Amino acid sequence: MLALVGESGSGKSTLGRLVLRLLEPTEGRISFDGRDLGTLSKTELRKFRRRMQLIFQDPFASLNPYMRVGSVLEEALTIHGLARSREDRQQQVGALLAMVGLSPDMADRFPHEFSGGQRQRIVIARALAVRPEFIVADEAISALDVSNQAQIMNVLLDLKRANNLTMLFITHNLAVVQNIADTVAVLYLGRLMEIGPAATIFSEPGHPYTAALLQSIPIPVVSKTRTRAVLQGDIPSPMDPPSGCVFRTRCPHSIDRCATTVPELTTIAVGRKVACIRHEELAGLLNDSMRSRRSGSPTVACASDFHPAAREVQTC
Ligand SMILES: Nc1ncnc2c1ncn2[C@@H]1O[C@H](COP(=O)(O)OP(=O)(O)O)[C@@H](O)[C@H]1O
Ligand code: SF4
Numbered sequence: 370m371l372a373l374v375g376e377s378g379s380g381k382s383t384l385g386r387l388v389l390r391l392l393e394p395t396e397g398r399i400s401f402d403g404r405d406l407g408t409l410s411k412t413e414l415r416k417f418r419r420r421m422q423l424i425f426q427d428p429f430a431s432l433n434p435y436m437r438v439g440s441v442l443e444e445a446l447t448i449h450g451l452a453r454s455r456e457d458r459q460q461q462v463g464a465l466l467a468m469v470g471l472s473p474d475m476a477d478r479f480p481h482e483f484s485g486g487q488r489q490r491i492v493i494a495r496a497l498a499v500r501p502e503f504i505v506a507d508e509a510i511s512a513l514d515v516s517n518q519a520q521i522m523n524v525l526l527d528l529k530r531a532n533n534l535t536m537l538f539i540t541h542n543l544a545v546v547q548n549i550a551d552t553v554a555v556l557y558l559g560r561l562m563e564i565g566p567a568a569t570i571f572s573e574p575g576h577p578y579t580a581a582l583l584q585s586i587p588i589p590v591v592s593k594t595r596t597r598a599v600l601q602g603d604i605p606s607p608m609d610p611p612s613g614c615v616f617r618t619r620c621p622h623s624i625d626r627c628a629t630t631v632p633e634l635t636t637i638a639v640g641r642k643v644a645c646i647r648h649e650e651l652a653g654l655l656n657d658s659m660r661s662r663r664s665g666s667p668t669v670a671c672a673s674d675f676h677p678a679a680r681e682v683q684t685c
């Protein structure tokens with residue numbers, strides 16, 4: 370699982386749609402399974418589309434309110450010719466609903482008869498109906514309450530393992546992916562600031578923006594003052610990005626050179642890249658700030674304070 374993180378407006382959804390070729394890139398190349406998606410014919414692209422699915426943030430908006438959920442799932446199977454007969458189609462619909470933890474009897478109901486969490490399960494079932502290999506989950510749990518977030522995240526993780534899926538998990542909430550992502554990519558104003566193994570990014574962020582996002586995650590300790598978000602101001606307009614490093618207008622470590630030099634994404638360790646011209650000199654400082662944040666280790670914690678994907682949630 371690759372987690373794509375960044376504040377709202379950093380270009381995550383745009384990148385997710387580009388990867389699926391739902392948007393045309395103005396430059397660059399998108400490869401899937403060794404094929405350049407830009408060179409595929411319409412017929413070839415349709416075949417590739419079946420292998421890649423998108424799960425949106427708002428399950429209600431992405432389900433037709435006038436279609437029973439059984440028909441929604443049947444439609445996905447029919448479009449891609451994945452059912453041999455009516456009976457086969459209905460059987461697959463029942464199996465899909467069971468796969469996401471819903472009763473096959475629910476196939477006759479309309480979307481408004483389900484809760485938000487159940488609707489997101491239906492959307493996941495629809496994505497899985499066409500047996501994809503790659504899923505882009507764009508803020509797939511952000512609209513749900515904390516307990517539903519944990520449940521849906523667990524459904525996604527179990528299905529990912531069972532079906533050997535590759536997942537691009539897009540979220541503005543870094544805390545959500547802490548224990549589940551293999552790799553984390555940090556996006557700001559349409560540019561990658563940092564990419565690397567999740568474990569090292571969380572313990573030793575290499576970019577000031579990543580460090581600021583991590584500092585913004587609340588510490589789950591009762592009676593301790595929560596760490597305030599250190600990021601000041603809003604993300605600039607992508608129509609008029611700052612010169613040099615796009616993060617410089619909000620970076621506490623910015624120097625004059627940051628306004629004139631566009632930092633390259635540079636390899637700093639195996640599988641690890643950072644785009645900051647001061648990376649080496651700031652490394653110690655960023656690590657110290659993370660250490661001091663961690664030093665207030667939790668003693669008593671509430672269930673709602675844990676990140677939603679935590680498998681073992683304590684209660685107060
Ligand atoms: N690489 C880019 N260059 C210029 N504008 C971009 C780029 N990526 C995204 N945008 C614009 O930035 C805005 C926010 O993008 P969006 O993908 O919705 O961000 P997010 O999903 O992170 O909130 C949109 O108006 C989008 O058109
Ligand atoms: S290049 Fe400069 S402005 Fe950009 S992150 Fe590094 S120190 Fe901050």
Ligand SMILES: [Mg+2]
Nearest residue numbers: 381382383508
């Ligand atoms: Mg988005």
